[in-house]
Amino acid sequence: MSKYIKTQMSAENYIDDFIRGEKQTEPNPFLSTRIVAEIEKMQQAEIKKVTWWQIVVFVACIVTMVFLGITIGNSYISHISQEITMNINDNEIENLGYYSLNNYE
Amino acid sequence: MEEEQLIQEIVCGNTLAFKMLMEKYQNRVFCVAMGFVHSKEDAEDLTQEVFIKVYLSLSTFNHESKFSTWLYRITINTCINFANRNRKRRLLQSLEDVWHSAFNQRDEEQTPLEKMEISERNLLIKKAIDSLSDRQRVAFILSKYEELPQKEIAAIMNTTEGAVEQLLQRAKNNLQKKLKRSVGN
Numbered sequence: 001m002s003k004y005i006k007t008q009m010s011a012e013n014y015i016d017d018f019i020r021g022e023k024q025t026e027p028n029p030f031l032s033t034r035i036v037a038e039i040e041k042m043q044q045a046e047i048k049k050v051t052w053w054q055i056v057v058f059v060a061c062i063v064t065m066v067f068l069g070i071t072i073g074n075s076y077i078s079h080i081s082q083e084i085t086m087n088i089n090d091n092e093i094e095n096l097g098y099y100s101l102n103n104y105e
Numbered sequence: 106m107e108e109e110q111l112i113q114e115i116v117c118g119n120t121l122a123f124k125m126l127m128e129k130y131q132n133r134v135f136c137v138a139m140g141f142v143h144s145k146e147d148a149e150d151l152t153q154e155v156f157i158k159v160y161l162s163l164s165t166f167n168h169e170s171k172f173s174t175w176l177y178r179i180t181i182n183t184c185i186n187f188a189n190r191n192r193k194r195r196l197l198q199s200l201e202d203v204w205h206s207a208f209n210q211r212d213e214e215q216t217p218l219e220k221m222e223i224s225e226r227n228l229l230i231k232k233a234i235d236s237l238s239d240r241q242r243v244a245f246i247l248s249k250y251e252e253l254p255q256k257e258i259a260a261i262m263n264t265t266e267g268a269v270e271q272l273l274q275r276a277k278n279n280l281q282k283k284l285k286r287s288v289g290n
Binding site for chain 2: 011012014015018019021022023025026027028031032033034035036038039040042
C-alpha cells in the first residue's frame, strides 16, 4: 500500500476516533430543567415589565396628589380666625377678698 | 403524546410539554453543537440558546417541513454565529486543554507524553474542522456526528443531494490535505 494511501487512512482514522470521542460526551442530565427554569424566568420578567404609558400615568397621579395636597393645605390656612379669646373661670381665681381687711379675722 | 399535539400544547404555554419535546431532541442538538464548538460547556450553553429560541418562535413554525428539520436549521445558525463570535477564546481554551490533559491523572495507561500527543492531534483535527467553509462544515457535522442521510441533510441545508455529496467530498479532501503532514506521520 502506498505511503500516500496509508497517510490518508491514518488521518481518516484519527478523525473518526476524534469524532467518536466527542459523540460519547453527554450533556448535563439537568440541562432540560435548567432551560425550563430560564424560560420561566424570562416569562416572569415579561410579566413584571412596565410599559411607558403606565409610568406616565403613575407620575401624573403622584403630581396630582401633591398638587391637591398643597391646595387643600393652603385653603385650610386661609380660613383660620386671627382673633384670640380668653376663657376665664371666676370660681377658680384666687379670692382677693381674703386680703381685704373687712370681716376675715 | 404525538409531536403535533406536543407543539400545540407548547404554543398554549405548557412548559411540561416543552420539557418532553426537549428531552426527545436534546441529545441531537447537543451533538451538533459539540461538532461546532468541541467543548461540553459551550455545547450546553448553545443547546440552551437553541431551545429558548425554539420556545419563543414555535408559534411561527408552519409545518411545511418536519419539526426536526426546522430544529436542525435553528441549531446550525445558532452554532455558526456562536463559533464565529468566539473564535479566539475557543482557540485559547483548546491550548489550555492540551496542557491540562497531559497531567490528567485518571487514565494511567498512557504516559503524559502520549496524552499530550493525543491532545495536540485532537487540537489539529479541531482546527482543521473549524477551518472548513460554513457549508462544508455543516454537511460534515450532520453526516459524521448525526449520521443523517444525504437526503435529510439536503432538506436541512435547502439544497440538492448532489450538492451535499460534493460538499462532503470537498470537506473530506480539505481535512486530509490539512492533516496529512502533521497527523498522518
